[in-house]
Amino acid sequence: MARERLDVSAIGEMIELVAKNGAISFAAGEPSADMLPTGLLSAAFEGVFEDASLLGYYSSHLGHSGLRGWICDWMRLDGLAPDWVKPENIMITCGSQEGISLAGEALIDPGSYVLVESPTYMEALLSFRKQGATCIGVPIDEGGIVVEALDGVLKRYKARFLYTIPNFQNPSGNTATAERRKEVLGVLRKYDVPLIEDDPYHYLSYDGEPPATYLKLAGDDGRVAYLGSFSKIVAPGVRCGWMAVPDSLMPQIESLRVNSCLGLPVFVQHGLLNMLASIDMPGYIAKLRSAYRVRRDGMLGALGAHLGGAGLSHNRPAGGFFIWGRLEGIGDVMDFARFAVAREKIGIIPGSVFFAPGEEDLSSIRFSFAKVDATSAEEGSARLAKAISAYLSR
Numbered sequence: 001m002a003r004e005r006l007d008v009s010a011i012g013e014m015i016e017l018v019a020k021n022g023a024i025s026f027a028a029g030e031p032s033a034d035m036l037p038t039g040l041l042s043a044a045f046e047g048v049f050e051d052a053s054l055l056g057y058y059s060s061h062l063g064h065s066g067l068r069g070w071i072c073d074w075m076r077l078d079g080l081a082p083d084w085v086k087p088e089n090i091m092i093t094c095g096s097q098e099g100i101s102l103a104g105e106a107l108i109d110p111g112s113y114v115l116v117e118s119p120t121y122m123e124a125l126l127s128f129r130k131q132g133a134t135c136i137g138v139p140i141d142e143g144g145i146v147v148e149a150l151d152g153v154l155k156r157y158k159a160r161f162l163y164t165i166p167n168f169q170n171p172s173g174n175t176a177t178a179e180r181r182k183e184v185l186g187v188l189r190k191y192d193v194p195l196i197e198d199d200p201y202h203y204l205s206y207d208g209e210p211p212a213t214y215l216k217l218a219g220d221d222g223r224v225a226y227l228g229s230f231s232k233i234v235a236p237g238v239r240c241g242w243m244a245v246p247d248s249l250m251p252q253i254e255s256l257r258v259n260s261c262l263g264l265p266v267f268v269q270h271g272l273l274n275m276l277a278s279i280d281m282p283g284y285i286a287k288l289r290s291a292y293r294v295r296r297d298g299m300l301g302a303l304g305a306h307l308g309g310a311g312l313s314h315n316r317p318a319g320g321f322f323i324w325g326r327l328e329g330i331g332d333v334m335d336f337a338r339f340a341v342a343r344e345k346i347g348i349i350p351g352s353v354f355f356a357p358g359e360e361d362l363s364s365i366r367f368s369f370a371k372v373d374a375t376s377a378e379e380g381s382a383r384l385a386k387a388i389s390a391y392l393s394r
């Protein structure tokens, strides 16, 4: 099973090539190093070990109760969660990635069908495949999942669940409109299909708040499991996220936790809680938003200035880390990406890696602006333009 189903991430190859070539990277989907709250975290972790009860015994399988309570209050305060979400419905995870994996393990049998957005987050495809699922892509546009297409796919396939990233999607940058979310829920109710809502970019909105979550919109119907993460707003290195899980699914998720590792390190969760409880959260988020907004606008400006005439079209995301584009006339962008990183030392991620097998769009391309300042955006876009003309005149 391991040999057949465990694929490595093609993004890893590009990240390695970027490092090997000393290239400017438009590839990495991580927060910028200068945005990591290292000072706050270091102060927050001081004193964590004074409480021996954190280290001396196995604590709740669900994770640190204080952090679960904080998350629950925070989601309620921000209107993300309906009333049924209590601390007992929150499971701390090793990032949103583990939430994807746990949800998949709980709901997939070998041969099951899982619906994903087309394109979608590549590591979710790998994770569902590991469980033996066949992923079926549902087209998305600037407003989210195309509802008629979802209905058509559900007519043909009895799917275990739909996996969606509704806000500032990775890789497309698209956000589902409020209207579309309601329509999608309507279709899921019609076919009685659950939904996994992966929302790690929720707080990184640059042009106003995102629409209500699926979790909130679904109310009491127990159809939605929500995945959150501290990776993009605190640091991916803390490996801390959470799931908000309906009562009907929680026993299975908890059993999977016990069967895999009993529980995650609570002293990390305690340190993180110390940090979260010590800051003005809205002010902290507002700073992240304004810093990343500048980076988004810098990258959009640079791409427009250098690549507008080179066959690139792209969108304007309202948040998150990613701009999605298409490069006409290049053929397979994967081949071009390998050429560009070696020849002009600019790293990009070919969009084809974000599609279910057999559904790839070979002309698509993902740009990440999170770690790219204005100078690198200019220089990187100029290099990309040079790489395109060199590639076309080979």
Ligand SMILES: Cc1ncc(COP(=O)(O)O)c(C=O)c1O
Residues within 6 Å of the ligand: 029, 094, 095, 096, 097, 098, 121, 165, 170, 198, 200, 228, 229, 230, 231, 236, 240, 241
């Ligand atoms: C859509 C999506 N889900 C999950 C993850 C994994 O994040 P985490 O660090 O919380 O595991 C990422 C990271 O890039 C992502 O883009």
